Amino acid sequence: MGIIQARSLGTWTEPERCWLCLNRYQRERLSSCTCNHCSRSLCSECMNIHTNELPQNVGQLSKQLHDLEELLQTKQDIVQEELIQSKQTVKEYLKKCQNDLLEINQEITIGIKNEKQNTELRYVMN
Numbered sequence: 001m002g003i004i005q006a007r008s009l010g011t012w013t014e015p016e017r018c019w020l021c022l023n024r025y026q027r028e029r030l031s032s033c034t035c036n037h038c039s040r041s042l043c044s045e046c047m048n049i050h051t052n053e054l055p056q057n058v059g060q061l062s063k064q065l066h067d068l069e070e071l072l073q074t075k076q077d078i079v080q081e082e083l084i085q086s087k088q089t090v091k092e093y094l095k096k097c098q099n100d101l102l103e104i105n106q107e108i109t110i111g112i113k114n115e116k117q118n119t120e121l122r123y124v125m126n
Contacts, residue, residue: 017029017030
């Protein structure tokens with residue numbers, strides 16, 4: 001099917017108005033066809049205008065898509081870098097916590113040994 005889809009002549013429905021006439025030209029005309037790409041109802045004059053605008057629209061959309069792809073890649077790169085930095089920060093923090101716990105463990109162990117020795121000395125002296 002091409003760009004134009006003619007209206008069926010089957011059952012009676014309320015006639016549709018041309019979308020371009022209403023929105024761009026502030027006039028009312030009955031539509032005679034529907035664009036297959038955007039599903040808008042258009043009169044024959046506006047269908048010609050619309051068809052001529054499609055290549056320009058495709059070019060604009062293509063550029064927007066390219067720009068969005070670049071932006072997405074930039075954002076993905078930023079997220080990846082943040083992820084790497086966050087993992088490194090967590091590793092460093094966990095290593096510090098581990099070292100702190102080892103230090104505390106040594107201090108407690110030394111304290112326990114000292115208390116044991118002091119208790120033994122007191123016991124021997126008594």
